[in-house]
Amino acid sequence: xxxxxxxxxxxxxxxxxxxxxxxxxxxxxxxxxxxxxxxxxxxxxxxxxxxxxxxxxxxxxxxxxxxxxxxxxxxxxxxxxxxxxxxxxxxxxxxxxxxxxxxxxxxxxxxxxxxxxxxxxxxxxxxxxxxxxxxxxxxxxxxxxxxxxxxxxxxxxxxxxxxxxxxxxxxxxxxxxxxxxxxxxxxxxxxxxxxxxxxxxxxxxxxxxxxxxxxxxxxxxxxxxxxxxxxxxxxxxxxxxxxxxxxxxxxxxxxxxxxxxxxxxxxxxxxxxxxxxxxxxxxxxxxxxxxxxxxxxxxxxxxxxxxxxxxxxxxxxxxxxxxxxxxxxxxxxxxxxxxxxxxxxxxxxxxxxxxxxxxxxxxxxxxxxxxxxxxxx
Ligand code: SAH
Numbered sequence: 001x002x003x004x005x006x007x008x009x010x011x012x013x014x015x016x017x018x019x020x021x022x023x024x025x026x027x028x029x030x031x032x033x034x035x036x037x038x039x040x041x042x043x044x045x046x047x048x049x050x051x052x053x054x055x056x057x058x059x060x061x062x063x064x065x066x067x068x069x070x071x072x073x074x075x076x077x078x079x080x081x082x083x084x085x086x087x088x089x090x091x092x093x094x095x096x097x098x099x100x101x102x103x104x105x106x107x108x109x110x111x112x113x114x115x116x117x118x119x120x121x122x123x124x125x126x127x128x129x130x131x132x133x134x135x136x137x138x139x140x141x142x143x144x145x146x147x148x149x150x151x152x153x154x155x156x157x158x159x160x161x162x163x164x165x166x167x168x169x170x171x172x173x174x175x176x177x178x179x180x181x182x183x184x185x186x187x188x189x190x191x192x193x194x195x196x197x198x199x200x201x202x203x204x205x206x207x208x209x210x211x212x213x214x215x216x217x218x219x220x221x222x223x224x225x226x227x228x229x230x231x232x233x234x235x236x237x238x239x240x241x242x243x244x245x246x247x248x249x250x251x252x253x254x255x256x257x258x259x260x261x262x263x264x265x266x267x268x269x270x271x272x273x274x275x276x277x278x279x280x281x282x283x284x285x286x287x288x289x290x291x292x293x294x295x296x297x298x299x300x301x302x303x304x305x306x307x308x309x310x311x312x313x314x315x316x317x318x319x320x321x322x323x324x325x326x327x328x329x330x331x332x333x334x335x336x337x338x339x340x341x342x343x344x345x346x347x348x349x350x351x352x353x354x355x356x357x358x359x360x361x362x363x364x365x366x367x368x369x370x371x372x373x374x375x376x377x
Pocket of ligand 1 (some may be wrong): 127129130131172173174175176177178208209210228229230274275276305306307308309
């Protein structure tokens with residue numbers, strides 16, 4: 001059983017052990033003259049047993065417990081808000097030390113429980129249909145702030161005492177662009193996949209990117225896990241207006257990076273492509289046919305996402321019939337598709353609705369007082 005969290009948010013210069021993966025912990029213990037297996041023990045205490053009080057870590061010597069207590073800390077964000085949707089989806093608002101707030105969403109299904117984790121405070125990418133992007137960007141999350149979301153969710157779900165409920169999958173699809181916070185995200189994913197921590201297999205951890213090409217290559221060299229790529233358009237002109245990052249890394253380069261990524265993976269795997277269907281913008285039969293050409297030769301899972309509307313978005317959700325036609329064209333061409341069911345809408349927990357509370361350093365929010373190119377008015 002994980003303890004109820006009670007702690008103070010004192011900002012401290014002490015090392016936060018939540019920032020360290022196995023390698024980091026081993027280096028730390030080796031400097032103390034301790035054996036490397038201490039890393040596994042501490043990982044287990046923190047992440048499997050949910051113990052954050054050093055004095056309870058009974059297989060460490062008393063001297064080591066005292067040393068850890070004096071030199072380090074296990075510091076989690078504070079829970080600011082906890083909402084449960086009619087469909088069982090839970091959303092947590094977490095307060096960070098600097099006053100920023102981020103959101104984490106848990107989506108229970110019959111055969112799994114997916115945790116949607118944030119990687120940044122806000123997002124710098126400015127995708128025109130995303131509410132998170134509109135609130136601007138503040139900073140990257142630390143490894144501790146990323147893995148804390150998994151720690152807290154595990155603890156809070158345990159408290160529900162509902163059989164079968166747990167975190168079986170993690171998707172880095174919350175606030176932010178994970179590949180623009182590369183090192184901290186990779187370290188957190190390593191903790192998620194470590195057998196002495198959360199032990200998630202490579203098929204159960206997904207990083208979603210809007211297409212940061214050099215980072216996709218680096219990721220392929222660093223980790224064996226699932227990649228999701230947010231496409232949203234089959235040609236550069238349209239994609240430039242929806243995902244501004246496309247001007248830097250156009251579709252041809254992005255698709256080439258996806259092919260390289262697949263080649264590097266040890267096991268047979270595929271890329272999840274995300275495609276938000278926007279009424280009259282990217283959802284015609286022609287768009288579907290162009291999309292088939294674009295992903296040709298790449299093992300693909302096409303995730304069709306109904307647009308989740310928000311105030312002044314300028315976009316509308318594609319109608320059911322249109323989604324069906326679009327889906328059928330892809331399926332008839334042999335592409336595996338999933339139409340994502342919208343979850344947690346009533347608590348603003350759906351894709352692109354996570355806004356937290358961002359002190360915007362980019363002052364972007366002001367710009368959205370006027371409609372923009374590519375948006376319907
Ligand atoms: N920056 C990353 C991960 C965060 S967004 C990325 O772009 O992939 C997670 C997914 O939600 C992305 O596919 C994003 O395009 C999608 N999304 C954003 N706003 C949305 C909205 N209003 N409705 C539906 N999906 C949205």
